[in-house]
Amino acid sequence: MQAILRGGNRVLISRSTNVYTNLALERYLAENIKHEDKTRLLILWRNKPCVVIGRYQNPFAESDVSYLAENQIDLARRYSGGGTCYHDLGNLNMTILTTRNDYNRKKNLQWVVNTLNQAYDLNLHITDRDDVFLDKYKVTGSASRLERLYAYHHFTLLINADLKYLRRTLKSPDQSNIQSKATMSVRSSVLNLSDRNPKITYEKTLELLIKSFLQWNNESNMSNYDYIDPLLYEEQIKNFESELKSEKFLFQGTPPFVYVIKIGAQTIEITVDNGIITDIKGNDSISENKLCRGQLFHSVHNQIQQLKTNDLSV
Amino acid sequence: MCQERYFTKKHEWIQLLDANKKSIEVRVGISDHAQRALGDVVYCELPSVGAKFKRDDTFATLESVKAVSDCYMPIDGEISDVNEKLKSEADLINKSPYENGWLIQAFINDKEKKNISSTLMTEKQYKQFLETNKEAGDH
Numbered sequence: 001m002q003a004i005l006r007g008g009n010r011v012l013i014s015r016s017t018n019v020y021t022n023l024a025l026e027r028y029l030a031e032n033i034k035h036e037d038k039t040r041l042l043i044l045w046r047n048k049p050c051v052v053i054g055r056y057q058n059p060f061a062e063s064d065v066s067y068l069a070e071n072q073i074d075l076a077r078r079y080s081g082g083g084t085c086y087h088d089l090g091n092l093n094m095t096i097l098t099t100r101n102d103y104n105r106k107k108n109l110q111w112v113v114n115t116l117n118q119a120y121d122l123n124l125h126i127t128d129r130d131d132v133f134l135d136k137y138k139v140t141g142s143a144s145r146l147e148r149l150y151a152y153h154h155f156t157l158l159i160n161a162d163l164k165y166l167r168r169t170l171k172s173p174d175q176s177n178i179q180s181k182a183t184m185s186v187r188s189s190v191l192n193l194s195d196r197n198p199k200i201t202y203e204k205t206l207e208l209l210i211k212s213f214l215q216w217n218n219e220s221n222m223s224n225y226d227y228i229d230p231l232l233y234e235e236q237i238k239n240f241e242s243e244l245k246s247e248k249f250l251f252q253g254t255p256p257f258v259y260v261i262k263i264g265a266q267t268i269e270i271t272v273d274n275g276i277i278t279d280i281k282g283n284d285s286i287s288e289n290k291l292c293r294g295q296l297f298h299s300v301h302n303q304i305q306q307l308k309t310n311d312l313s314v
Numbered sequence: 315m316c317q318e319r320y321f322t323k324k325h326e327w328i329q330l331l332d333a334n335k336k337s338i339e340v341r342v343g344i345s346d347h348a349q350r351a352l353g354d355v356v357y358c359e360l361p362s363v364g365a366k367f368k369r370d371d372t373f374a375t376l377e378s379v380k381a382v383s384d385c386y387m388p389i390d391g392e393i394s395d396v397n398e399k400l401k402s403e404a405d406l407i408n409k410s411p412y413e414n415g416w417l418i419q420a421f422i423n424d425k426e427k428k429n430i431s432s433t434l435m436t437e438k439q440y441k442q443f444l445e446t447n448k449e450a451g452d453h
């Protein structure tokens with residue numbers, strides 16, 4: 001058990017494809033590893049289909065929450081900032097974990113870009129938002145979390161993900177109804193690396209990045225990488241896992257917002273704080289109205305959607 | 315009239331507010347160095363009034379340029395007020411880190427008040443600290 005927490009330049013590859021487990025594992029490692037100055041830990045992971053929102057985002061503004069539920073696509077809120085992304089097995093997640101002082105997003109991305117450009121003959125470049133683009137298409141999104149003793153920078157890499165699903169899940173029917181100060185995603189057109197070069201696969205990329213990472217960090221031992229089965233650390237990560245799966249964290253962790261529905265001349269305004277409806281204006285004329293203060297917004301979301309489509313004069 | 319500021323190694327500042335009341339109250343924020351390192355703050359999560367924290371506990375979390383960072387209590391205290399303006403104008407932290415961009419106010423006890431000057435850095439010491447800790451070389 002202790003071996004997994006040693007510091008130094010290392011690579012760990014998660015065997016899990018569950019987004020909550022992987023996010024919990026990432027946080028557990030970040031908080032418990034004995035980080036050493038000037039060393040980096042690379043965690044490689046991927047998830048079965050899911051949507052991941054940033055720490056201070058509104059899931060309803062960023063994705064089609066009903067569609068996700070109907071199609072058993074997990075919805076997760078991560079601990080780092082940034083925007084919303086869709087993950088599936090064709091998307092590789094990378095986390096670079098260091099001491100707080102050694103945190104450097106640009107260096108991390110430079111390493112990835114150089115490695116991929118060289119191996120696959122591509123022309124990737126880094127934007128000032130710390131995204132990686134191929135021509136005008138985004139292939140990587142970054143986010144970070146900085147704590148007292150450690151910092152991590154994690155980013156996605158679209159290798160051969162299902163872009164149809166990506167677009168469908170990230171299309172929010174509520175986006176124009178929500179007014180809030182939550183962090184908004186900055187949307188871009190995306191592309192899979194394999195669309196540009198069909199020889200690029202997940203397995204090849206994994207192998208390539210492991211080798212390149214160890215070389216970058218002057219590790220002579222090329223087999224200094226381990227597969228990690230998070231099930232073996234169930235006890236250690238279960239608290240984080242529970243938090244990540246909880247409705248409280250997912251929905252009630254949303255910054256305050258007002259949900260506005262305009263039907264003809266009528267406007268209904270629903271104020272939501274900590275995921276709970278605290279005020280409703282303009283709904284007196286709705287006969288079939290079941291909304292009231294104190295309800296959890298996410299529990300009545302479907303009814304609210306119906307209000308948008310039903311004829312109010314019934 | 316406010317008193318001088320003291321600084322932590324994690325770039326928070328603390329300032330004693332004038333004691334007209336029975337209790338000792340302080341104001342806490344982050345330094346100009348910290349706000350520049352963060353970049354534009356887009357969201358600020360503040361604690362509730364009444365919440366109690368120990369020194370080094372996370373009392374607030376900021377999001378800037380896709381990075382979420384915690385702010386740590388310089389000393390033990392109980393939250394007496396939070397800067398409500400930050401809810402709609404989180405970037406006040408960047409524009410005015412020492413004045414309008416303050417984060418919280420807290421009640422502290424006498425022992426903690428003494429701890430401020432004995433365990434934290436004066437503005438001058440903080441400036442020196444920044445000088446000697448400038449980003450070291452490459453790796």
